[in-house]
Every structure is written in structure tokens, then in C-alpha cells.
Amino acid sequence: MSEKKQQVSRRQFLNYTLTGVGGFMAAGLLVSPLRMAIDPVLKESSAGDLANVSLAVEDITTEPTRVDWKIDQIDGWYESQVNKSAWVFKDENDEIQAFSPVCKHLGCVVSWEGSEDYPNEFYCPCHDGRYYKDGTNVPGTPPLAPLDVFEKEVRDGMLFLGEAKPKGEA
Numbered sequence: 685m686s687e688k689k690q691q692v693s694r695r696q697f698l699n700y701t702l703t704g705v706g707g708f709m710a711a712g713l714l715v716s717p718l719r720m721a722i723d724p725v726l727k728e729s730s731a732g733d734l735a736n737v738s739l740a741v742e743d744i745t746t747e748p749t750r751v752d753w754k755i756d757q758i759d760g761w762y763e764s765q766v767n768k769s770a771w772v773f774k775d776e777n778d779e780i781q782a783f784s785p786v787c788k789h790l791g792c793v794v795s796w797e798g799s800e801d802y803p804n805e806f807y808c809p810c811h812d813g814r815y816y817k818d819g820t821n822v823p824g825t826p827p828l829a830p831l832d833v834f835e836k837e838v839r840d841g842m843l844f845l846g847e848a849k850p851k852g853e854a
């Protein structure tokens with residue numbers, strides 16, 4: 685069996701070399717814009733993180749208290765600070781409750797005992813929406829769902845809150 689010796693001509697060698705170098709350079713030019721395009725996707729999201737709301741658990745009473753804090757939000761390339769709020773209290777079982785103040789009707793802000801006519805309830809002034817202390821919407825008022833509940837955790841005696849989710853999912 686005879687082996688055929690393959691000769692590479694100067695022209696072929698130049699063709700292979702230039703194609704290789706050209707392809708390498710083209711790949712280098714594509715990587716940078718591609719990396720920029722998908723960078724936000726590759727970055728770790730802070731959405732699921734819990735934030736320290738600067739409230740000691742021992743200071744939480746049975747009276748719902750409004751707690752405000754800020755989180756850093758990254759939306760694509762845009763970084764900003766977002767204000768967050770919750771109504772926090774301890775229920776009759778000494779469990780910490782943290783409700784979103786956003787009304788489940790059309791998104792106004794609810795207040796604890798916001799109306800003298802409805803003591804011991806959360807009240808939305810926009811359309812007289814009402815919620816019991818456990819966040820459940822009062823039947824016959826505009827809201828059709830309970831207030832959202834924040835994910836929560838206690839670390840070193842401090843309250844940390846995360847995303848507000850529909851009751852039963854937090």
C-alpha cells in the first residue's frame with residue numbers, strides 16, 4: 685500500500701493562514717458586542733434577596749406599623765434605588781406579619797385604620813376598599829384578593845423582607 689504524499693502549495697498555505705487569522709479576528713470583534721448584549725442576563729439578580737428593613741424583632745408590636753426601606757434595583761443596564769413599604773406587626777400567635785400596602789383593587793396605598801368608620805382594618809381611600817387585620821379583603825368592598833405578603837426572615841434579631849407575593853405563596 686502506497687501512501688500518497690500530499691503537497692501544500694504556497695497558495696494553499698496562504699489561503700489557510702489568512703482564513704484562519706481572518707476568522708479569529710472576526711470572532712474577536714463579535715465577542716465584545718455579544719458580551720455587552722447578554723451581560724444583564726449573566727449578572728446575578730438581586731430580586732430574590734432579602735433586605736434588612738432596620739426593624740428589630742423585639743420592637744414589633746401587635747399594632748401594624750408602616751416600615752419603609754430602599755433597595756438597589758438593576759434593570760438591564762439601569763441601576764436605581766426603589767422605595768419599598770410594608771405594614772408589619774405580630775399576630776395573635778406572635779407570628780410576624782408583613783403586608784404590602786398596595787391595594788389589590790387598582791393599586792392605591794392602604795393604611796392601617798385609615799378611616800375612622802372602620803377601626804381595626806386596613807383601609808384604601810380610593811374606592812373605600814377594606815381589609816381585615818389578617819390582610820383578607822372585606823367581602824362587598826372593591827378589592828377582590830387579600831393584601832400581598834412579603835417574604836420574611838429574621839437574622840440576628842433584625843427583620844429582613846423580600847418580594848411581596850399573593851397570600852399563600854410567600
Ligand code: FES
Nearest residue numbers: 787789790808813
Ligand atoms: S384602589 Fe383600593 S379600593 Fe380601589
